[in-house]
Amino acid sequence: MENTIKLENVSKQYKQFSLNNISFPVKKGFVTGFIGPNGAGKTSTIKMIMNLIHMDTGRIELFGLDHKENERAVKERIGFVYAENHFYDHLTIDKMKKIIAAFYKDWDDALFYETARQFDLPLKRKIKQLSSGMKMKFSLAIALAHHADLIIMDEPTSGLDPVFRSEILNVFSDIMQDEEKTIFFSTHITSDLEQIADYITFIDEGNILFHETKDDILERFAIVKGDTQLLDADTRKHLIGIRETDFGFEALTANRAEIAKVFGQEVLVEPANLEQIMVFIVRGEQHNSISRRETL
Ligand SMILES: Nc1ncnc2c1ncn2[C@@H]1O[C@H](COP(=O)(O)OP(=O)(O)OP(=O)(O)O)[C@@H](O)[C@H]1O
Numbered sequence: 001m002e003n004t005i006k007l008e009n010v011s012k013q014y015k016q017f018s019l020n021n022i023s024f025p026v027k028k029g030f031v032t033g034f035i036g037p038n039g040a041g042k043t044s045t046i047k048m049i050m051n052l053i054h055m056d057t058g059r060i061e062l063f064g065l066d067h068k069e070n071e072r073a074v075k076e077r078i079g080f081v082y083a084e085n086h087f088y089d090h091l092t093i094d095k096m097k098k099i100i101a102a103f104y105k106d107w108d109d110a111l112f113y114e115t116a117r118q119f120d121l122p123l124k125r126k127i128k129q130l131s132s133g134m135k136m137k138f139s140l141a142i143a144l145a146h147h148a149d150l151i152i153m154d155e156p157t158s159g160l161d162p163v164f165r166s167e168i169l170n171v172f173s174d175i176m177q178d179e180e181k182t183i184f185f186s187t188h189i190t191s192d193l194e195q196i197a198d199y200i201t202f203i204d205e206g207n208i209l210f211h212e213t214k215d216d217i218l219e220r221f222a223i224v225k226g227d228t229q230l231l232d233a234d235t236r237k238h239l240i241g242i243r244e245t246d247f248g249f250e251a252l253t254a255n256r257a258e259i260a261k262v263f264g265q266e267v268l269v270e271p272a273n274l275e276q277i278m279v280f281i282v283r284g285e286q287h288n289s290i291s292r293r294e295t296l
Pocket residue numbers: 014015016017036037038039040041042043044045
C-alpha cells in the first residue's frame with residue numbers, strides 16, 4: 001500500500017516540549033485521524049509536514065518525495081485547512097479566491113463555484129465577516145478546486161455545531177469516493193473519527209503511542225471491570241488508567257485476548273470507544289509508574 005505521507009524519526013525540541021523521533025505513515029486512499037490530548041504535539045507535527053516550522057532531525061516524504069526539496073511540487077497537490085486564518089480579512093471570498101487560484105496550475109474555477117454553491121458560501125461577503133465554519137468550507141472548496149490529492153486539516157471540526165460538523169463529514173466521505181485522495185486530520189472529537197477514520201495515529205507528550213486501523217484498535221482495546229481484590233502488582237501490569245471506587249475497579253486493556261488469561265471469568269470485559277481509550281491512556285500516565293508505551 002502506498003504512503004502519501006511518511007515521517008521518519010522526526011524530532012523537534014522546544015524549551016519545555018519535544019517531539020521525540022516520531023515515525024508513522026499516512027496511507028493513500030484512506031482517512032487518518034490524528035488524536036491526542038491538548039499540547040500533545042499535533043499542530044507542531046502538522047506544521048512540520050507543511051514545512052512551516054523546521055524539524056531538528058528526521059525526514060518527511062510527501063507523495064514519495066522529500067517535502068523540502070520538492071516543496072512547490074508537493075504543495076500543488078495538498079489542500080491545507082488550518083484554523084489560523086491565512087486569508088486577507090478585508091477581501092471578499094470571490095476576490096480572495098482569484099488571488100489563491102493564481103498559485104495553482106491545476107485550478108478548476110467551475111468546480112470552485114459548484115462547491116461554493118453546494119456549501120452556500122456567500123461569495124460577496126468579506127472574509128472577516130465569515131464564521132469559522134464558513135472559513136473552513138471556503139478552505140475546503142479551494143482544496144477541491146485545485147484537485148488536491150491530499151487534504152491536511154488541523155482540527156477542522158472544532159468549534160462547529162453538530163449540523164455543520166455532520167455536513168463537513170459528509171463532504172469528506174464524498175471526497176473519499178475518489179480512491180486517489182487521502183485525508184489526514186487532527187481532532188479532539190473522537191466521534192468524528194468513529195464515523196470516518198480508517199486509521200488512527202495517537203500522539204501524547206510528543207510520542208506516537210500507536211498507529212493502527214480503527215477496527216484493530218476497537219478490537220484490541222477494551223474496558224475491564226471487576227472487584228478491587230483482584231488487583232495486585234501482577235494484574236495491575238495488564239491494566240491502563242485504573243480507577244478504583246468502593247464498587248470495584250474499572251480500567252483499560254490494550255490486549256483484550258490476554259485478559260481472560262489473567263483474570264479468568266472474574267471480570268467484565270466491555271468494548272471501549274475511542275474517547276474512553278484516550279481518557280484511560282492519558283489518566284494511566286498520570287497515575288502509573290509503568291510507562292504508557294510499555295503497556296501499549
Ligand atoms: N513556537 C513554540 N515555542 C515553544 N513551545 C511551543 C511552540 N509551539 C508549540 N509549543 C509547545 O509545544 C507543545 C505542543 O503544542 P502543539 O500545538 O503541537 O500541541 P497540540 O497537540 O496541537 O495541542 P492542542 O490540541 O491543544 O492544539 C505545547 O506544549 C506548546 O506549548
